[in-house]
Amino acid sequence: MADLKALYQEVILDHNKKPRNYGKLSPSTHHAEGHNPLCGDHISVTLNLSGNLADVKIEAIGFEGEACAVCKSSASMMTVAVKGKTRDEAETLTQDFLAMATGKMDMNAPNNMGRLAVFAGVKDLPTRVKCAILPWHTLHAAFNSVLEVSTEADADPMHTS
Amino acid sequence: MNAPTFKPAAVLDIERIRADFPILKLEVNNKPLVYLDNAASSQMPQQVIDRLVRYQTSQHANIHRAVHYLSETATHEYEVARRTLQKFINAKEDREIIFTSGTTEAINLVMHGYGRKFIKAGDEIILTTLEHHSNIVPWQMLCEETGAKIRVVPINDAGELDIAVYESLFNERTKFVGVVHISNALGTINPVKQMIAFAHARGVPVLVDGAQAAPHLSVDVQDLDCDFYAYSGHKLCGPTGIGMLYGKAKHLEAMQPYKGGGDMILSVTFEKTTYNTIPFKFEAGTPPIMAAIGLGAAIDYLQTIGMDKIAAHEHSLLEYATAQINDMPGVRIIGTAKNKASVISFAIDGVHPHDIGSLLNQEGVAVRTGHHCAQPVMDRYRVPATSRASFAFYNTMAEVDALITGIRTVQQVFA
Numbered sequence: 001m002a003d004l005k006a007l008y009q010e011v012i013l014d015h016n017k018k019p020r021n022y023g024k025l026s027p028s029t030h031h032a033e034g035h036n037p038l039c040g041d042h043i044s045v046t047l048n049l050s051g052n053l054a055d056v057k058i059e060a061i062g063f064e065g066e067a068c069a070v071c072k073s074s075a076s077m078m079t080v081a082v083k084g085k086t087r088d089e090a091e092t093l094t095q096d097f098l099a100m101a102t103g104k105m106d107m108n109a110p111n112n113m114g115r116l117a118v119f120a121g122v123k124d125l126p127t128r129v130k131c132a133i134l135p136w137h138t139l140h141a142a143f144n145s146v147l148e149v150s151t152e153a154d155a156d157p158m159h160t161s
Numbered sequence: 162m163n164a165p166t167f168k169p170a171a172v173l174d175i176e177r178i179r180a181d182f183p184i185l186k187l188e189v190n191n192k193p194l195v196y197l198d199n200a201a202s203s204q205m206p207q208q209v210i211d212r213l214v215r216y217q218t219s220q221h222a223n224i225h226r227a228v229h230y231l232s233e234t235a236t237h238e239y240e241v242a243r244r245t246l247q248k249f250i251n252a253k254e255d256r257e258i259i260f261t262s263g264t265t266e267a268i269n270l271v272m273h274g275y276g277r278k279f280i281k282a283g284d285e286i287i288l289t290t291l292e293h294h295s296n297i298v299p300w301q302m303l304c305e306e307t308g309a310k311i312r313v314v315p316i317n318d319a320g321e322l323d324i325a326v327y328e329s330l331f332n333e334r335t336k337f338v339g340v341v342h343i344s345n346a347l348g349t350i351n352p353v354k355q356m357i358a359f360a361h362a363r364g365v366p367v368l369v370d371g372a373q374a375a376p377h378l379s380v381d382v383q384d385l386d387c388d389f390y391a392y393s394g395h396k397l398c399g400p401t402g403i404g405m406l407y408g409k410a411k412h413l414e415a416m417q418p419y420k421g422g423g424d425m426i427l428s429v430t431f432e433k434t435t436y437n438t439i440p441f442k443f444e445a446g447t448p449p450i451m452a453a454i455g456l457g458a459a460i461d462y463l464q465t466i467g468m469d470k471i472a473a474h475e476h477s478l479l480e481y482a483t484a485q486i487n488d489m490p491g492v493r494i495i496g497t498a499k500n501k502a503s504v505i506s507f508a509i510d511g512v513h514p515h516d517i518g519s520l521l522n523q524e525g526v527a528v529r530t531g532h533h534c535a536q537p538v539m540d541r542y543r544v545p546a547t548s549r550a551s552f553a554f555y556n557t558m559a560e561v562d563a564l565i566t567g568i569r570t571v572q573q574v575f576a
Contacts, residue, residue: 004519004520004523005520005523005574008516008519008520008574009574012574012575038531039513039514039515039530039531039532039545039546040532040539040545040546041513041545066545067513068513068514068515068516069512069513069516069575070515070516070519125519127515128515128519131515
């Protein structure tokens with residue numbers, strides 16, 4: 001992964017140092033905790049959702065936790081990407097992000113990743129994929145009011161392999 | 162940056178030694194590989210690789226079974242390897258050496274064979290904060306089953322065991338002690354001989370987890386007087402899937418078998434099975450014959466270099482690296498015991514260990530990041546994880562410099 005340092009420099013200079021939407025929403029309508037038992041990382045995602053079943057919208061989102069730069073910047077960029085979106089849009093983005101991070105997305109074809117595409121490179125570092133996807137798992141869990149998720153397969157609501 | 166001006170004189174001809182290890186010629190991310198994850202697993206010299214090939218191409222058959230040429234050859238080579246392991250740790254007899262899949266299986270064997278037979282409800286097992294999970298979890302399983310209890314020896318801020326507390330933990334319920342010889346997470350060398358003498362004065366047997374010690378210093382089980390000693394082959398230039406349990410013959414004979422199957426019996430009827438003598442009582446099924454012979458070859462290789470020279474060279478790498486890291490602002494060494502093996506756990510201010518590991522990898526430098534299967538140690542220092550550089554005899558001062566340069570690069574990226 002030749003551009004790892006570049007990826008680091010881009011995301012770290014920006015989102016790791018100045019994470020967006022950092023903190024816990026209080027009050028919040030939904031929240032979940034995410035753990036990566038491999039490294040002990042931990043983040044929380046809080047949501048304020050509005051609207052009815054057909055048109056649930058993310059009015060506000062916050063994240064907080066102890067995590068590496070990859071995880072923290074992924075979380076920060078996630079909050080920016082999904083804020084104001086509907087639940088369906090956010091869930092689609094989540095699936096696409098997971099596909100990208102695990103190398104299942106053709107990055108040469110048109111996609112909706114935008115700035116999130118900076119994380120495409122983690123697919124070459126299998127041990128770091130979990131760092132990048134933990135926030136997204138936690139977002140998914142928050143929507144479903146699953147209060148704790150883990151990146152380990154047994155407890156992984158999105159484990160597909 | 163005030164890099165130390167001294168570079169200790171080499172006690173080994175490192176370039177000649179490095180030529181024995183084909184993997185050390187690799188490039189990673191277009192940089193020469195700097196392999197500093199030896200505490201997790203060491204690399205294999207060509208001599209051992211050749212031995213594995215020779216066995217598999219001209220000596221292989223099942224052992225202890227048939228009368229034909231290959232079976233006799235394989236059996237002979239397997240038992241030669243056992244005697245190599247015996248001499249390596251100065252065990253009194255070769256039947257005190259049991260081949261296991263590694264340290265973990267060796268400890269599990271003692272838990273099942275000794276613990277389940279002799280440790281009862283209310284009994285106490287003394288372990289230390291420095292233990293690897295493999296010397297914690299089997300004993301927890303035993304306690305769950307029997308109602309025995311674990312007592313834990315704490316460490317001080319330097320990462321040294323509190324021996325006064327250790328001694329105070331003994332009482333009439335104490336039935337067993339498990340202690341790691343060298344901490345894999347911090348490098349602390351524990352005063353096991355003194356601890357064993359104290360336990361023996363109270364009639365308590367001691368198991369020593371030697372996974373990190375056997376590759377780095379001369380081990381003499383008779384001098385230590387330990388009851389059990391365990392290590393893994395892949396940490397001393399041998400293959401994975403092979404390791405050893407040393408046990409005093411009197412214990413091994415009194416213990417119950419751990420696994421049932423072929424080779425561990427003298428006779429079997431559906432009414433009664435008579436178990437084989439030691440060590441075969443504990444080696445059910447066809448063992449990893451090639452790996453065992455490879456481990457023997459690895460020990461032969463290490464002994465041609467000399468364990469004392471290996472320890473001396475690794476100690477100069479440790480001192481050189483420690484002095485340089487201590488000079489770096491924003492970098493902290495975790496584990497500063499006076500008596501230390503060549504392991505450096507460190508933290509960089511404001512940088513998560515996983516980020517350190519990935520960025521060092523970008524420079525070709527392989528370190529371990531994580532909790533090192535020693536979460537109680539991490540909890541003691543209130544960190545979720547550390548980065549760990551661990552040196553072997555084939556590492557060079559220039560590789561220490563590459564680590565230091567790599568750490569500076571990490572700091573620059575995060576500046």
